[in-house]
Amino acid sequence: MRIDKHPVLHFEKGRKVQFYFDGRPMTGHEGEAVTAALHANGVMVLSHSLKRRHPRGLFCAIGKCASCMMRVDGQDNVRTCILPLREGMRIETQEGKGRLK
Amino acid sequence: MNYKQSGVLTGEELRLPDNETLCRGKTIIIECVENIPCDPCETSCPKGAITVGGNICNLPKIDYTKCSGCGLCVAVCPGLAIFMAEKSPKGDWAEITIPYELLPHPKNGERVITMDRSGCDVGTGEIVRVTEFKKVQKSRLIVTVRIPAEDLNMVRHFRIAEGNHEQ
Amino acid sequence: MALKINKCDILIIGGGPAGLEAAYHAAKAAPGLKISIVEENFLLGGQLIKQTHSFFGSKNQFAGKRGFEIAELLMDRVRKNPDIDIHLQTSALGCYEGGIVACESMAEGCLKEFQPGRTIVAAGARENMAPFPGNDLPGVFGAGAAQTLMNVYGVLPGRKVVMLGAGNIGLIVSYQLMQAGAEVLAIIEGLPMIGGYHVHAAKIRRMGVPILASHTVVRATGKSTLEEVEVAPIDKNWKIAGESTVFQADTLCLAVGLTPGTELLEQSGCRMAFVKELGGHVAWHNDRMETSRPEILVAGDVSGIEEASTAMLEGKIAGLAAAEGLSGLDLSDEISRAQQELAGIRKGPYGEKACLGKDKLCKLSVR
Ligand SMILES: Cc1cc2nc3c(=O)[nH]c(=O)nc-3n(C[C@H](O)[C@H](O)[C@H](O)COP(=O)(O)OP(=O)(O)OC[C@H]3O[C@@H](n4cnc5c(N)ncnc54)[C@H](O)[C@@H]3O)c2cc1C
Ligand code: SF4
Numbered sequence: 001m002r003i004d005k006h007p008v009l010h011f012e013k014g015r016k017v018q019f020y021f022d023g024r025p026m027t028g029h030e031g032e033a034v035t036a037a038l039h040a041n042g043v044m045v046l047s048h049s050l051k052r053r054h055p056r057g058l059f060c061a062i063g064k065c066a067s068c069m070m071r072v073d074g075q076d077n078v079r080t081c082i083l084p085l086r087e088g089m090r091i092e093t094q095e096g097k098g099r100l101k
Numbered sequence: 102m103n104y105k106q107s108g109v110l111t112g113e114e115l116r117l118p119d120n121e122t123l124c125r126g127k128t129i130i131i132e133c134v135e136n137i138p139c140d141p142c143e144t145s146c147p148k149g150a151i152t153v154g155g156n157i158c159n160l161p162k163i164d165y166t167k168c169s170g171c172g173l174c175v176a177v178c179p180g181l182a183i184f185m186a187e188k189s190p191k192g193d194w195a196e197i198t199i200p201y202e203l204l205p206h207p208k209n210g211e212r213v214i215t216m217d218r219s220g221c222d223v224g225t226g227e228i229v230r231v232t233e234f235k236k237v238q239k240s241r242l243i244v245t246v247r248i249p250a251e252d253l254n255m256v257r258h259f260r261i262a263e264g265n266h267e268q
Numbered sequence: 269m270a271l272k273i274n275k276c277d278i279l280i281i282g283g284g285p286a287g288l289e290a291a292y293h294a295a296k297a298a299p300g301l302k303i304s305i306v307e308e309n310f311l312l313g314g315q316l317i318k319q320t321h322s323f324f325g326s327k328n329q330f331a332g333k334r335g336f337e338i339a340e341l342l343m344d345r346v347r348k349n350p351d352i353d354i355h356l357q358t359s360a361l362g363c364y365e366g367g368i369v370a371c372e373s374m375a376e377g378c379l380k381e382f383q384p385g386r387t388i389v390a391a392g393a394r395e396n397m398a399p400f401p402g403n404d405l406p407g408v409f410g411a412g413a414a415q416t417l418m419n420v421y422g423v424l425p426g427r428k429v430v431m432l433g434a435g436n437i438g439l440i441v442s443y444q445l446m447q448a449g450a451e452v453l454a455i456i457e458g459l460p461m462i463g464g465y466h467v468h469a470a471k472i473r474r475m476g477v478p479i480l481a482s483h484t485v486v487r488a489t490g491k492s493t494l495e496e497v498e499v500a501p502i503d504k505n506w507k508i509a510g511e512s513t514v515f516q517a518d519t520l521c522l523a524v525g526l527t528p529g530t531e532l533l534e535q536s537g538c539r540m541a542f543v544k545e546l547g548g549h550v551a552w553h554n555d556r557m558e559t560s561r562p563e564i565l566v567a568g569d570v571s572g573i574e575e576a577s578t579a580m581l582e583g584k585i586a587g588l589a590a591a592e593g594l595s596g597l598d599l600s601d602e603i604s605r606a607q608q609e610l611a612g613i614r615k616g617p618y619g620e621k622a623c624l625g626k627d628k629l630c631k632l633s634v635r
């Protein structure tokens with residue numbers, strides 16, 4: 001859910017761009033955190049715990065926990081909460097620990 | 102329950118101004134009872150009516166004889182802890198001025214539901230003044246609500262009844 | 269991965285209020301020193317950019333201004349200074365022998381190596397977890413994360429929120445959630461008392477949000493995201509002491525404290541100490557923010573959890589101390605003025621904890 005009116009803040013958003021989440025096209029604003037764009041599109045589950053496969057979502061939003069690690073344009077283990085969104089980005093939920101490239 | 106358990110001040114901590122003071126005109130009420138490190142109420146008052154003193158953690162004190170009722174301190178206080186009250190000498194109405202940072206913005210003449218320090222409805226009131234001190238604090242409205250005199254010590258917030266407000 | 273060598277006199281790790289102030293004051297006091305800031309995020313300003321409430325303090329600490337406005341001011345004066353260069357999306361990975369600091373630049377896809385005369389670690393803190401089943405469900409956020417989503421990006425974390433923790437962060441974030449259009453169903457506090465400032469509690473109470481002291485979250489449940497939060501009263505020993513209430517909520521925010529992010533300090537061999545009052549393990553430091561390793565200084569939440577105004581002053585002190593050491597200038601007057609200002613804002617009952625913690629630290633020996 002995007003906040004359209006706020007009593008204190010005025011949000012300066014980048015231009016609208018398309019990106020892909022697990023192949024699905026979505027729109028977000030250039031330069032916002034990838035997790036913010038995902039959240040605005042209703043995507044809450046970003047990864048799964050390794051052993052029990054519990055769904056995991058955004059927790060710290062400042063790059064200090066591992067719950068938002070995803071595959072971005074083919075690269076695994078990217079902390080998407082401190083990654084700015086760019087046009088055409090391919091974001092995928094990552095299975096397991098990921099590979100080193 | 103004390104205010105540290107409930108988040109709500111009661112008569113004891115408050116030391117509200119007496120009736121005579123309230124009837125004399127605009128009366129500042131400072132609901133800041135802890136020694137927090139803060140002093141903009143003191144430094145921004147153009148009349149020097151509020152004193153915190155050398156130690157920034159002292160409690161602010163108001164001198165009613167110096168205060169002009171300009172309302173600047175209501176806008177400045179970062180704790181939203183300063184209010185302004187006034188009572189008609191005959192006791193047929195009262196006004197409470199409240200700092201307000203929510204949407205939608207209230208408008209003059211609008212009827213609102215008044216609330217007390219714990220968020221319970223008290224009754225109704227009418228918005229009589231909406232001002233802003235843009236230079237000292239952006240996006241904080243200073244809203245005066247006219248209410249029944251007997252509600253004066255209770256009302257500290259209000260809400261705009263649903264459906265009452267056209268955007 | 270390619271390697272770039274960077275030259276600088278002072279390296280600052282972390283671009284929050286502490287790091288920004290360290291850079292600004294070091295550059296101002298000793299013009300000509302070359303200063304670099306590395307910041308992991310793509311935004312500068314640390315936790316300050318998401319604070320929309322007005323700050324306390326006095327004029328020197330920008331009292332009355334909203335946090336994000338203060339952040340703009342601090343960023344602006346750092347950006348304007350040609351002696352300071354800023355490396356965004358750059359994580360410090362380790363401090364090695366000879367003062368070498370290795371960083372990964374995510375923006376440029378390379379490693380950057382710095383060999384500064386002084387390093388100021390101002391890496392901030394991270395939010396604590398609370399132990400209950402379901403605490404890993406999507407929809408359970410650190411309160412600061414919810415604040416980042418709504419105040420930095422304009423995205424509401426959810427519509428119906430339960431907040432765990434009635435310290436300043438829990439109270440402030442609850443108020444900000446209401447401002448952004450969410451509904452806060454309740455603030456839950458394990459202790460019998462509200463920990464944050466009364467003025468913050470009063471603001472949210474008069475909007476009708478209940479604060480349940482001596483309560484805790486028993487569990488969070490939901491299929492793939494949060495749906496329900498079970499809350500129960502507890503006694504002094506944190507044992508369940510009554511019937512629970514279930515809130516239908518899509519968001520649960522945890523505001524149960526912060527832990528200093530000291531990995532780099534520990535790794536670099538600084539002497540560490542556990543000081544409860546400062547939030548856990550911190551690097552030993554003196555009142556000039558110098559650690560046991562002469563070329564490493566600390567400032568802000570990483571040196572003990574406090575707040576932005578103290579972080580700024582600690583940053584200033586660290587920046588000045590580092591500049592003094594490298595330039596040979598005598599900056600002791602300026603340093604002691606900043607120390608006095610810092611002591612001033614720690615004077616009230618809410619500053620007691622930090623004072624106690626910093627005192628404990630000073631009493632320990634360096635080795
Ligand atoms: C939710 C919340 C509400 C708060 N409310 C208030 C308030 O009302 N009033 C108040 O005074 N204070 C408040 N604070 C506290 C205040 O924001 C912090 O005390 C202050 O921001 C600390 O400043 P800092 O510079 O030490 O750390 P931070 O602001 O956390 O900045 C640290 C920076 O370092 C970066 N970093 C970390 N590790 C690395 C690395 N390895 N390499 C490169 N960069 C790194 C981080 O990305 C971050 O930008 C609040 C804090 C939170 C979380
Ligand atoms: S109303 Fe004006 S004169 Fe009176 S205390 Fe406040 S700022 Fe000072």
Ligand code: SF4
Nearest residue numbers: 133139141142178180
């Ligand atoms: S400005 Fe407000 S919060 Fe600060 S000391 Fe004055 S009354 Fe208290």
